[in-house]
Amino acid sequence: MKYYRCELHTHTTSSDGKMTPEELVDRALACGYDAIALTDHNTTAGVKRAVEEGRRRGLTVIPGIEWTTFWGHFAVTGGKSDVLWRDITPENVGEKIKRAQTLGDIVTIAHPRRMGYPLCSGCHCDYDIESISGADCYEVWSHYYPNEGVAARQQKEQWLSLLAEGHRLSVVYGYDWHNRDDVPPSYACTYVGSEGKDADSILRGVKSGATYISIGVEVECKAVSGGREYAIGSEIASEETEIELSCFRSEDYRSDKPTKLTRAEIVTELGKESFPIAFGEKIKAKATFERFCVVCIYGERKREEQLLAITGAFYRGGNG
């Protein structure tokens, strides 16, 4: 399995984006992405052009849409769903998510704690969280300056709380890319573990939970338990689990690169524990958990310690 650099939340002139589908593909290639998903607001009108341009230029473009409802947004990727956004209500949102998943799409809760009305109506998730917890992914980070501010903190807390309750939600970042951004402002990237770079393989990787989000750091992370190795997103049956972790600088990251790493933090429903780590160093740490375990990487950036990467969860369960 290889981890691909992906951006799963983008817009074009088919909704309120500033780039045509062709310009989006061009910028995505310049930024070093392996794959993007086009998720225009409530329309797939730009998908065909983006997919064709991606095919011509060597970029995987995943068909998608952003359900931009009055009570919350969902990035829906795969291009198979027949759900009409206007039909989604607080009463039926769980059924609509299930319908999209049944048809083969992946549903991501988008920027749930961002400011909504009156600045960006619907951007804040007003749905009962339990009713949407059957979604596949959670945008823990979003838009510019994704690891800073109250919304980022609240999203991380809510995602961890959902994992602690037993829900399984892949961690993703959403650039929510609307502008050309020749020099991207502070942003992050979703890395997806996949057997291939094509759209179906990337989506399978996202669905399996093999993701991490990062600002300028590439992460190699696996769990070792009972003599076997497990990728991020795996179920682990044995209670004796060791996390193996190495981090490297991302050559594709373009703004305010991290200068050094400070620590790795293993977070479970039982608590958290930190270990020192440096770029290129391999660390091993025991993880004790009954529900989930994720790894957070901290480092120095813009002259302060910042959270630079979050892995998807390892889950307790199954026979593996």
Place this chain on the structure above:
Amino acid sequence: MATLFDRVCVLTKKDQSTHRKLYFEVPEGAKKLHISVRYEPKYNYDEEYGLDLIERSMLKQAGEPLMTRGEMRAALPLDNHLSFSLDSPSGAAGTAHRGNNVQNFTICEDSADGGFYPCRIEQGVWTFVISVTCIITDKIEVAVKIEAEA
């Protein structure tokens, strides 16, 4: 060019988060639809009202300050936001979710703009839907004109 619909629709704050459906009949032989929409006002320039609404909404949504006073001020003036959808007799023909208050669309079998899908201009009853994403003025007047070209 035949005018199929030409009306001003008035929305108030009670319409927040609702869909207003407007119906129009497309005659036999139509090949292309031209839709013009203009809504006024776009902005609410009342600074005190804007800051107060942002602050109250922010505390309700986040339970703590998401923005500084300076960031709140930079977000002014607040603006109304409407989305527009089109349903043909066969089903959904797309949505225009865009910020501007003056929008013009052309839809036909070979092409369409602004978030709509190319589709055959079928004879029958079509629906133009105004979705009230955000209303921050007492009312919005939405002028909708739909014309058909044979």
